[in-house]
Amino acid sequence: MASEGASSKEVKAETLIQPNTSNLYRVGHDDLPLSCPMAGMYLWNSHPKVYLPIETTGRAKCPYCSASYELVDNDQADGAG
Secondary structure (H helix, E strand, O other), X not given: OHHHHHHHHXXXXXXXXXXXXXXXXXXXXXXXXXXXXXXXXXXXXXXXXXXXXXXXXXXXXXXXXXXXXEEOOHHHOOOOO
8 A cells, every 4th residue: 555655646746847947937827826836836835935916917027936937828838727
């Protein structure tokens, strides 16, 4: 049974977004409200969570890690949503 738990954790880790591997993340409306780090990022606690106002301009930048976010249609998003 222990091996089953380990393999399910490995599968979950593969589906998570790796933080700081990209300077630009494309997020969809399903990812709103947008926070950095996003809930689906592997190290979601890499810095304090900050909510980013992306709805008005379609772009936002994290004040902690400088990751840029662009709001796109859901089918074009890289985000976890």
